[in-house]
Amino acid sequence: MKAILSMSAVYAACLLFVQDADAQRGPGFRGGRGPRGDANFVTDRDTFHFLLENHKQIKRQVTLLANGVETLTTSEDKQIVERLQEHVKAMYERVEKGNPIRRRDPLFDELFRHAEKLDMKLELVPDGVRVVETSDDPFVVKLIQAHAAVVSKFVEHGFAEAQKNHAIPPADSPSASSASKLTEEQQRKLLSFSAAFDRVYIPALALTNQQMQVPSEAAIARLRAWTDTKSSDVRELLGPVSSDSEPWTTIQNAIEQADALVQAGQLSEAHEALEPIRSLLTEERKRVSLTYPIDRLNEFHDVMESIVKPAMKANLESIDEQFLAQLSEKAVEASTLWSRVEQTSFTSPDFQLTDEEHQKLEQMIAAERKALTQIQHALRDGDYATILQAAIAIKPPFAKTYMLFGDFQDE
Template identity: 25%
Template sequence: MKRLIIASALTLFLSTTYAADAFTDAMQQAYAPYRVALFKTNNGTPDEATKSVQQAKQAWKKITDQFSAQPPAPYDRDEKFAATLETVMQVYNQAEEQATQKQLAKSHETLEKVREALADLRHRNQVIIYSDHMNAYHSVMEQILEENKKILAEPDGIQQLTAKAGVLIYLSEKLRTEAPEQYRNNAEFTKLIDSQKSSVDALREALFKNDAPAIHAAITKLKMPYSKLFLKFG
């Protein structure tokens, strides 16, 4: 699924258009409590996490009740539309149960499936929103976070990471250039996107110096600036 998010986003970046249909608008509004739920299951207390998942679930229930029987264009020709909405609801049910049982790491991992399901839904219907750019960056960033130690241990590890970082740098620039106008005019967005860009610039500088310890240190600092940006604007 992560490869699908990256491939679809990179393909569509060349001719980005933003949809303005009722379902996409509602989905983006429901994404706000979803982002909080992701954050709370990763950083909050069990009570905070459970409450946030329940709020995100309730927002999604409203969408399901409103649109599952009669989706607007362009989703009206998607045979999997209603099934996808139900799948997302099932994910929320599972994440809520896990959070209630204080299994926050599992709940967080389960919630990631919402991001993937909705990205796939939009891709099938040729709809692009800013979240798709955030998702593409996130997928490459997570790969680098997970694999950098193993890669750096290889003889050509720095060269391999430089290639991966090239993709990350490209996607990082897209986070800035593809931001909606209301984001670009927002002082908080500017501050957060500058912080996110600085983390990528630090990685690029470490790679240019062929400094393995500095490269690893820079990689460990990629996630927090992204997470702050995603929580508010992703």
């Protein structure tokens, strides 16, 4: 942070924290020390509740600036003013010590991610706080302004608004000169290629993971034949933006390696050989600033695996504070990334989804959200066995979502 945490940022964070505090009260929560070892949790929570309960006595003015906002948060009640100013110190300390609130709200989580790009100037006034929040980053300016609008809703509606999640504002598309050398026609072709590739890639990836020998052989053969046929087209598309053809060569080599491993009956190894391909293509599309909906799933996948794999290896005796802290952090990140999936349209004809598959897609997206919520509940309640089960359970709905974009034919 470049300066002390702003009042609007603090107050918004506090209100979001209330959402988590209420959720954490469930069975067995009756005002103890709060989340593991957080001695200030109860004090901070009670202060946040006080602000929410008295939100009608808080006034707020927001002035939009070209590079951020200027806000004035005040009250005629001296006690409220004191409690508002207390929050500045409490929340600043949380940020400085790396002990922020559990950031379930995508907007606030994203704002925390860009904390180093914020410039915040605070002025204590007799009846409250004046803050100027700015940034040199255009996207962070959007975050600041969206955040300010949500805080105003908190002040207006209190608890009712604090229970909601809030969307991340869309980033501006980079200019063609700075972002991509692809023409519109090349971008359209690359989108079509990406969807067509995934239709043959996903079955090979999934079936090797499922240890299905004969179907894996058919799927990998189809994938290899398709990539060999399309190789020249891909090189033509990627040529204008790649210094060489290494990404596609790497992908072809991985497919050849996976093919050999499948023929040898080593399906797990074949799956691992195929796995990096999705990340390679995601990065290549990012390089040319191409928005491809399935990349939202690919981004979620990496974080999901960082939750599922440790949980599968863990046992009740191996769980410690560090394990829980890392799991909690990754669960928040996964929730944020899945919010982006929920905000993504998968209606492009390139995906060739039927009406039934579209309906199934919506069901699986909702199922993944439910699974992610269960992790939060498990972490709140603190039962280790339930935590591990909930962590592992986030993979099946994701896998079913992802597999909808593959053409499994008769495999």
